[in-house]
Amino acid sequence: MHDFDQGSKERQDVATGLKTLCNWIVNVGYNDIPEEVLASAALVLFDDIGAIVAARDEPELARLQNQLLERGGTAEATIFRGSRPRHDRLTAAMANGAASDWCELDEGYRVTSCHAGIYILPALMAEAEATSMPTRDVLRVLVTAYETVTRFARTFPSITQTFHPHAAYSAVGAAAAIGLARGLDAETFRAALSNAATMVAPGPSGHTGAGALVRNVWPATGAANGIRAVDWAVCGIAGLAGSAHDVYAAGLGADCRPAEMSADLGGIWAITQNFQKLHACCQFLHSTVEAMLDLQERYGGVLPIEQIDSIDIAAHPRAERLTGTRPPTTLGAKFSLPHAAAAVAVLGHAGAPAFAAESLDHPQIDKLRHKVSIAPYRHIPDWPNDRPSRVKLSLVGGETMETEVLSARGGPDRPFTREEILIKIDGICDPVYPKLGAVARLAITLDTDLLDQPWDQVVAVFTATE
Structure with missing residues (x-):
């Protein structure tokens, strides 16, 4: 060349x-x-x-x-x-x-x-x-x-x-x-x-x-x-x-x-x-998602969404700019910090339904999106804590709760277990490819018989429904 x-x-x-x-x-x-x-x-x-x-x-x-x-x-x-x-x-x-x-x-x-x-x-x-x-x-x-x-x-x-x-x-x-x-x-x-x-x-x-x-x-x-x-x-x-x-x-x-x-x-x-991800949104938002889930757990498993007065988020630069309060599509929701915080508060999770088409016009999510304010997180730590989030939840009447997540789970510093990812795969694939999970479990053990098989034969096995 x-x-x-x-x-x-x-x-x-x-x-x-x-x-x-x-x-x-x-x-x-x-x-x-x-x-x-x-x-x-x-x-x-x-x-x-x-x-x-x-x-x-x-x-x-x-x-x-x-x-x-x-x-x-x-x-x-x-x-x-x-x-x-x-x-x-x-x-x-x-x-x-x-x-x-x-x-x-x-x-x-x-x-x-x-x-x-x-x-x-x-x-x-x-x-x-x-x-x-x-x-x-x-x-x-x-x-x-x-x-x-x-x-x-x-x-x-x-x-x-x-x-x-x-x-x-x-x-x-x-x-x-x-x-x-x-x-x-x-x-x-x-x-x-x-x-x-x-x-x-x-x-x-x-x-x-x-x-x-x-x-x-x-x-x-x-x-x-x-x-x-x-x-x-x-x-x-x-x-x-x-x-x-x-x-x-x-x-x-x-x-x-x-x-x-x-x-x-x-x-x-x-x-x-x-x-790797369990939350169905941009990884830049995961520290905020985890902060909201932490507040939910501290409040007994369900946040009092009708009493929420404001959600104040200090975000790292890559998340700080994702400010959409009225996402036009599911993609826009997955890249909206206000939507992610509001959806977790209302639905209690950040799985696929939290960002599905139905979530875009969900009245409670829409109301909470407009109660989110975003500010820069000051003094960003070094990698892997370079995508932090600090969330302050204020309730009508003056009660506040605050938490911070420096690095969301899923990365090399805080990895999910392999079984957690396999359970995620099962949840997605079992309805259409019920054999895929078993094949995946063999693959991660580097099973010799499986690795010797041509890929087309492996695909035929895990896509079979009978």
């Missing part, structure tokens, strides 16, 4: 770091990855399948998937919406990609904003099913592709202040997955990643709080673009050695930390630094 102009030292350093990363990552085998890391990958795999399944009844998504299914194509990969509808791998990747973030139940990388699992898995699962890839290789590729795309996110971290990570990184994640699944050599893999970097979308971060549902399909377009980025690299079509810098730093204005592209390879695996 050539470069007509090496440009600045910073640009050269990014290109050199990417080359180092590619030379290393394509040679990582299953046995090179610690078992604990592979078990974490298995949990991410089935947790994100659960996130896809959870969205099956969303009306806009159902119409999108029906539209895709109406088009002819080879039946080679499953769309996870109940039963086992199958289509060509590109279409299946797009359909699952569109579903993956709809309910805000997917996992993400806690070090910087990057929902790596859903950038990788829609494309990877489709490719693996179409090619009968052994399940152990699905885990290997998930770990190594996760490492790859999070290196991009760490190298250009500030981009997500303006552009949403689903738009900025999903094509890179998908290209990493497909390139590693197909066993590309280091140079062709680097070309595929450079292609993908030029095929990202400048999707605005502000579209989330505004409730623009187009945000939900950015992982779908990223999956398609990532697959094509690999297809074309194999044909000899490539970007430049400095394409990543040209796009993210020069083009989109991100700050740049070139050393992050290749620092400490094989040290702390990125997939072990993820967060």
